[in-house]
Amino acid sequence: MQFTKLLAVSAMALTVASPALAENVLRWTSQGDALTMDPHSQNEGPTIAMNGQIYESLVTRDADLNLQPELAESWEAGPDGWTFKLRQGVKFHDGSEFNAEDVAFSFERAKHEASDYKEQAKNVTSVEIIDDYTVKLTTDGPNPILPNQLTSIYMMDKGWSEANNVVAPQDFKAKEETYAVRNANGTGPFTLVSRAPDELTVLARNGDWWGEGMFPGNIDKIEYRPITNAATRVAALLSGEVDFVLDPPLQDVKRIEGSDGLGVKTVAQIRSIFFGMDQGVDKLRSSNVDGNPFKDVRVREAFNLAIDKDAIQRVVMEGLSFPTGMITPPGVLGNTPENDPAYAYDPERAKALLAEAGYPEGFSIQLDCPNNRYNNDEKICQAAVAMLARVGVEVNLDAIPKAQHFPKIQKRESDFYMLGWGVPTLDSHYVFSYLLDGEGSWNATGYNNALVNETTDAITTEIDIAKRTQMIEDAWTQIKADMPYVPIHHQVLAWGISDKVDIPISADDAFRPRFAVMK
Amino acid sequence: MFFFILKRLAQSVLVMAVVSAVSFSLFNFVGDPVNNMVGQDATREQRIEIRQQLGLDDPILTQYARFLGNMVQGDFGLSYRIKRPVDELILERLPATLELVFVSAIIALVVGISLGVYTGIRRKSWISRVILSVSLVGVSLPTFIIGIALIYLFAVHLRWLPSSGRSGTVELGWWKTSFLSVDGWRAIILPSITLSLFQLTLILRLVRAEMLEVMRTDFIKFARARGLAERAINFRHALRNTLVPVITIIGLNIGGLIAFSVITETVFQWPGTGLMFIQAVDFVDVPIMAAYLVFVALLFVLINLVVDILYFVVDPRIRLGD
Numbered sequence: 001m002q003f004t005k006l007l008a009v010s011a012m013a014l015t016v017a018s019p020a021l022a023e024n025v026l027r028w029t030s031q032g033d034a035l036t037m038d039p040h041s042q043n044e045g046p047t048i049a050m051n052g053q054i055y056e057s058l059v060t061r062d063a064d065l066n067l068q069p070e071l072a073e074s075w076e077a078g079p080d081g082w083t084f085k086l087r088q089g090v091k092f093h094d095g096s097e098f099n100a101e102d103v104a105f106s107f108e109r110a111k112h113e114a115s116d117y118k119e120q121a122k123n124v125t126s127v128e129i130i131d132d133y134t135v136k137l138t139t140d141g142p143n144p145i146l147p148n149q150l151t152s153i154y155m156m157d158k159g160w161s162e163a164n165n166v167v168a169p170q171d172f173k174a175k176e177e178t179y180a181v182r183n184a185n186g187t188g189p190f191t192l193v194s195r196a197p198d199e200l201t202v203l204a205r206n207g208d209w210w211g212e213g214m215f216p217g218n219i220d221k222i223e224y225r226p227i228t229n230a231a232t233r234v235a236a237l238l239s240g241e242v243d244f245v246l247d248p249p250l251q252d253v254k255r256i257e258g259s260d261g262l263g264v265k266t267v268a269q270i271r272s273i274f275f276g277m278d279q280g281v282d283k284l285r286s287s288n289v290d291g292n293p294f295k296d297v298r299v300r301e302a303f304n305l306a307i308d309k310d311a312i313q314r315v316v317m318e319g320l321s322f323p324t325g326m327i328t329p330p331g332v333l334g335n336t337p338e339n340d341p342a343y344a345y346d347p348e349r350a351k352a353l354l355a356e357a358g359y360p361e362g363f364s365i366q367l368d369c370p371n372n373r374y375n376n377d378e379k380i381c382q383a384a385v386a387m388l389a390r391v392g393v394e395v396n397l398d399a400i401p402k403a404q405h406f407p408k409i410q411k412r413e414s415d416f417y418m419l420g421w422g423v424p425t426l427d428s429h430y431v432f433s434y435l436l437d438g439e440g441s442w443n444a445t446g447y448n449n450a451l452v453n454e455t456t457d458a459i460t461t462e463i464d465i466a467k468r469t470q471m472i473e474d475a476w477t478q479i480k481a482d483m484p485y486v487p488i489h490h491q492v493l494a495w496g497i498s499d500k501v502d503i504p505i506s507a508d509d510a511f512r513p514r515f516a517v518m519k
Numbered sequence: 520m521f522f523f524i525l526k527r528l529a530q531s532v533l534v535m536a537v538v539s540a541v542s543f544s545l546f547n548f549v550g551d552p553v554n555n556m557v558g559q560d561a562t563r564e565q566r567i568e569i570r571q572q573l574g575l576d577d578p579i580l581t582q583y584a585r586f587l588g589n590m591v592q593g594d595f596g597l598s599y600r601i602k603r604p605v606d607e608l609i610l611e612r613l614p615a616t617l618e619l620v621f622v623s624a625i626i627a628l629v630v631g632i633s634l635g636v637y638t639g640i641r642r643k644s645w646i647s648r649v650i651l652s653v654s655l656v657g658v659s660l661p662t663f664i665i666g667i668a669l670i671y672l673f674a675v676h677l678r679w680l681p682s683s684g685r686s687g688t689v690e691l692g693w694w695k696t697s698f699l700s701v702d703g704w705r706a707i708i709l710p711s712i713t714l715s716l717f718q719l720t721l722i723l724r725l726v727r728a729e730m731l732e733v734m735r736t737d738f739i740k741f742a743r744a745r746g747l748a749e750r751a752i753n754f755r756h757a758l759r760n761t762l763v764p765v766i767t768i769i770g771l772n773i774g775g776l777i778a779f780s781v782i783t784e785t786v787f788q789w790p791g792t793g794l795m796f797i798q799a800v801d802f803v804d805v806p807i808m809a810a811y812l813v814f815v816a817l818l819f820v821l822i823n824l825v826v827d828i829l830y831f832v833v834d835p836r837i838r839l840g841d
Contacts, residue, residue, distance in 0.1 A: 035601055043558030119560040170602045177603040197601065198798075199685060199790045227683055227788045228798065231667050235682045239675045372801070403550025403803045410554065410566065422559075434560065441563050 023220035024518035026501060028511070029233055030246035033198050033226040038180040039154035040109055041169040043116040046226070048152050049510050053203055053222070054093075055154035055186035058084055058103070059147045063504035063515050065270075065331060065426060067147055071098065071155055071187060075147060077463060081138040082146050088133050090210045092157045093184075093191045100129040105158035105167075107137070114171035123149055141461045144468060148425040160185045189215075189514050190222060200225050215514040222513060237262065237496050244503060245496040246511060250320050250375055256496040265505040266320065269493040271422040273374055274327045275367070275384070275486040277303065277415070280446015284415045286366035286396070289359070294415075298357040300483040304343040306350040306391040307384050309488055316379045321489035325480065327421060327435065329490040331507055334428030334472040339480050342487065350391045362392025368417040369397060370405040375491055381418055384488075409444045417444065420491070424508070428472045432456040436479060447484035451475060524824065531820035536587075538816040543583045543809060551575075552599050552803035573599075586809060596806035600799065605810045609792060614694045615685055616784070616791030620776045622707055623715035627776075628769065631719045632758075635726025640753055642731065650723070657720035662779060666713040666786035673709060681706050683788040710787040714780055718772050725768055729761035763830065770826030774819040 034050035035042045058072040072084040090098040110121040123143055128136040139146060161167050164179040184192045189211060190203035203222040225242065227233040230249040237245045238259055248256055248264075257264045278284070279294040293299040309323035323342040328335050354362060369381035378399040385395040395416075408414045419442070423430045434440045437456040438448030455475040462468040495505050503516045553566050553575070570576050574585065589596060595605035634654075638647040674682035687702025688695040697703030733739060734757060742752045781793035788794065792811060799807035 041602065043560070116558055116561075119558070119562065119565075177597075181602060196790070198788070198794060225684055225788070228794065229683075229786050229788065232670060232683045232786055232788060235667075235670045235675050239678055239682050241674070241682055401550060401801075403552070403555060403801075406554040407551040410563065430560075441561075442559070 024218055025221045025223060026219045026244065026513065026516060026518065027223045027225070027242045028244035028246065029225050029227045029236055029242045031226065031228060031230070031233070033224075034201070036170070036181045037184040037192065037195070038166070038169055038178070039156065039184075039186075040112070040115040040117050041181070043120075043152075045509065050201065050224070051154060051184070051186075052152070052188070052510065053190045053513055054184045054188045054192055055156070056188045057151055057154050058086075059150050061151055061506075061508070063506045063512055065507055067151075071103075077142070077144070077146075078136075079142055081136055082143070083130070083134065083136045086133040086135065087210055090187050091208055092160065092187055093206060094157070094160060096157055096159055098155065098157070098187050099132045100135045102155055102158050103127060103135045104129055105161065106153070106155045109156060109161070109168065110153050112168045114169045116169070117153055120149055121153055142463050143460065144463045144465065145425060145427050145429065148427055152424065155187065157185055189217070193221075198226055211514065217514040217516050218518055219513050219516050234496070237498070240498070243498040243501050244511075246509070248494060248496040250318060250494060253318075253320065253494050253496075261499045262496060263499060264494050264496055265503075266492050266494045267505045267507050268322050268329055268331070269422075269491040269509060270329055270331055270424075270426065270507045271374075271420050271491045272324060272327045272329050273321075273377075273380065273418065273420045273488045273491060275303070275488070276409070276417050276419055276445045277484065277486065278412075278444060278446050279484065280412075280448070281415075284365065285413070286415050287363050289363040293357065293359055293363055296357045297483060298353040299359065300486075301343075302350040302353040302357070302391065303388070303393075303486050304483055305346045305353070306393070307387050307486060307488070308345040309342045310345065311387075312380055312383050313489060316376050316383050317489070317492075320375070320492040320494060322492065323489045324487050326476065327485050327487050328423060328428060328431045329507075332423045332426050332428060332431070333469065334431070334476055336473055336476070339473075339476050347387075347391050354391060354393075359392075362394065364394040364396065365416050366396045366398055366414075368405060368408055368414040369399040370402040370418060371399040373402040373405070374418075374420045377418060377420075380488060409442065412444050414444060422508075428476070429456065429459050432459075432475065436475075436484070445484045447482065449478060449482060451478050524828075527820075527824050527827070531817070531824070534820055535813055535816045539587070539590075539809065539813050540583060542812040543586065544579060546803075546805050546808065547579060549800065549805075549808075550803045552805060555802045556599055590810075590813070595810040598799075598804055598807050600802045600804045600807070605806045608795065608807065609810060609814060610693070612790060612792045612795050614696065615789060616777065616780055616793060618697055619707065619711055619714060619780055619783070619789060619791060620773065622711035623718070623776055624769075624773055626711060626715040627718035627722055627772075630715075631722030632726050632765075635723045636730060636753065636758060638723070639727040639730025639734065639757075642727075651727075654720045654723055657716040662713060662717065662782045663786055665716055666710070666783060669709050669713055670786075680709055682709075683786075685790055710783050710789050713786070714776060714783040717779065718769075718776060721768060721772065722765065725765055726758075726761055729764060730757055733757045733760045766826060766829055770822055770829070774815075774822050777815060777818060 030046065032046040034047040035044060036047060037051065039051045039055045056070045058070060060068050060070040062068050071087055071090060073087050075082050075084045086100060092098060104127040107121055107124050107127045110117040123139055123146060124137045125140050126138045128138060130136055166178045166180040170178045170181060182195060189206055189209045191206050193202040193204045195201045201224045205220045227236060233245055234248050234252045236242045237256065253264050256262050277294040277300055281292055283290060284292050313319060313321045313323050324340055325342045326335055326339050330340065367381055367385065369378060371378040381397050381399060385397050388395050409417055409419060421435060432452065433456050434442045436443060436447060436452050438453050452475050455471050459468050459471055493505065493509055497503055501516060501518050506512060553569050556569060557565060574582060598605055598608060634650055638650055641647050670682045673680045684706060685697060686706050687700040688697055689699040697707045739752060739757060742756055780791060781796055784791045784793035785797050795807060796811045
């Protein structure tokens with residue numbers, strides 16, 4: 001045995017001696033392929049992840065999600081905008097220089113009608129070029145969190161875009177694809193070598209990258225093969241064909257951990273799962289009672305007390321979740337240890353509250369739930385149905401694909417629904433403005449509280465950080481008492497990784513190859 | 520013959536119009552593509568605007584008429600998901616699917632007919648019994664399970680073959696082929712076996728039943744009485760007379776292979792049209808779904824036409840249209 005091992009090792013040493021094989025190749029997979037290489041065309045997970053290895057933004061996040069300089073070296077807030085000092089000597093992959101003109105151009109492109117980043121970029125009203133390596137991003141009034149909002153707005157080369165006729169992102173009315181859909185020219189640590197959609201995308205290390213030698217990563221080549229089917233994806237890891245699976249299904253985590261040479265890393269994800277209750281309509285659409293029980297905070301509290309989040313964690317999630325009382329996770333400014341714990345499980349008290357509110361016999365209602373969006377989404381809903389039945393609420397579950405579920409919430413057609421929310425800016429403003437503000441585009445609960453609405457507005461311009469944080473925490477305390485949602489848990493991310501490589505896991509589910517080390 | 524083909528082609532246009540109309544009305548129930556097309560932070564106004572741009576709020580009949588009008592001009596539109604022209608995407612994916620179906624059909628035919636003849640002639644031997652019982656697995660297990668089982672056995676456990684993907688392709692003009700490299704053949708083995716199993720079993724059982732039938736007829740007895748060699752009796756006389764129903768089934772099933780390839784391609788990440796279709800359904804990518812269904816309908820129509828012509832060749836007793 002020892003002898004054959006020795007033979008194998010020496011045989012390997014012989015092959016490794018040829019330089020072509022000495023490079024560190026990282027082969028990895030996840031469910032979906034990037035949809036396009038155009039960095040402003042699709043605001044979607046796998047696309048951002050792929051483009052983020054080729055393109056760069058002014059400001060980025062490290063594996064622990066702290067803000068770090070990328071194409072900007074430093075920045076400074078002013079009363080009506082932020083000034084960014086750009087990194088000098090940075091070159092695009094085609095050799096042209098990166099400077100302030102490219103920044104102005106990229107923001108213009110990201111704000112274009114056909115861009116999927118126009119919401120994120122709209123905070124920047126204009127870009128002023130002060131000199132070749134200084135830009136001022138003007139905002140509509142003071143903006144305390146502008147750098148947080150810029151981490152996925154990638155910089156493109158003005159000259160390259162003009163030469164290839166891609167000054168605007170692809171729109172749907174066009175008949176032809178644009179050059180940027182399959183070609184890329186960024187400043188990032190990797191260059192695009194070849195791309196066959198849904199098959200294989202190959203990236204190679206950019207030797208001229210500004211960060212060469214500043215990061216621990218030693219990957220020379222990345223081969224990405226998307227694998228749609230979860231069981232096949234895990235098989236590719238078990239058979240050694242890939243070194244890293246970004247999204248193994250939770251039920252396979254133990255199996256991967258139990259295999260030789262493989263391991264699993266987990267971290268609390270920046271995504272919370274919760275139910276929304278529509279307290280805004282006068283009569284519920286799917287209930288057997290007149291009026292709207294959800295208008296009564298006692299009913300909303302009863303729902304919060306009736307659902308046993310610990311049991312969901314134990315039974316449905318196999319331990320891979322963090323039960324919570326907030327709809328935003330730790331890591332986001334505003335989540336506090338005081339507000340984060342889940343409402344206690346107390347079915348007796350829930351029953352009493354329902355009786356007090358005038359529903360001693362309970363009532364019936366429909367729960368709308370996606371079945372292909374979140375970890376175990378349908379099973380969580382099934383568990384909730386059984387738990388609510390114990391306090392007398394008869395829930396009809398309608399679990400449907402996400403393409404049908406989300407429009408229901410958008411069109412305000414649901415009484416009681418499941419939703420999950422991630423926070424790319426890591427700031428509560430993103431949660432308030434979409435989910436809790438009376439006008440929020442994803443707030444289908446009808447919750448409309450003066451303090452929360454005012455806070456949402458005020459924190460967009462308040463630059464005194466301590467004061468701003470206090471305002472955010474006060475609003476959360478108000479929300480904790482008003483209970484417009486039933487928070488369930490924060491999701492847990494699990495990455496399956498071969499022992500051959502060390503990859504730090506990040507709570508935003510993004511793979512950052514500049515920190516990946518092959519052994 | 521010429522008029523027969525012309526008539527059939529005219530009928531097929533009608534069939535395709537019906538298929539596209541039915542599928543188009545179904546798209547209404549698949550869900551709303553807009554939610555997948557924009558980020559979660561898009562405003563309601565932006566969503567409404569995209570709906571209007573795409574004409575999703577028009578009555579379904581208007582949408583269908585627009586689709587037909589564009590299609591007649593050869594314009595299948597731009598994929599919502601990938602934002603590339605649909606006809607180009609389908610052409611790009613087609614070689615993968617066709618090669619997979621081709622290899623599967625060959626496996627199903629060669630293995631299916633040989634085993635069918637064997638079990639038909641040696642119907643009492645224990646080998647025949649084993650073959651027949653094992654073949655039950657082929658029809659009773661879903662493709663999905665068979666595929667995963669093969670992956671775990673040959674890729675994870677034995678590590679003989681790749682678990683998924685289509686590596687080792689060689690480009691011949693625009694056609695990427697798996698047939699010109701060892702890696703290409705290694706990659707196509709598992710998916711084509713998975714895809715062929717159901718058809719293989721079907722052909723095996725059909726040929727066996729037909730053989731049993733034919734072997735009892737007078738002309739076989741007469742051939743025996745004439746002292747012909749067993750080989751000549753089995754293959755020249757018996758097998759040939761089983762071929763008409765077998766060709767019918769094979770013809771219909773090549774269409775079935777393309778349809779089943781949706782599942783096989785998903786399990787093996789085989790980058791063909793089936794995988795693209797599944798991803799389109801998930802995303803509600805209407806232009807791709809519509810074009811794919813029309814394309815599959817066209818294939819079925821063409822295959823049936825070829826089968827009808829083959830009848831004519833194999834069995835001159837069949838007179839057309841009488």
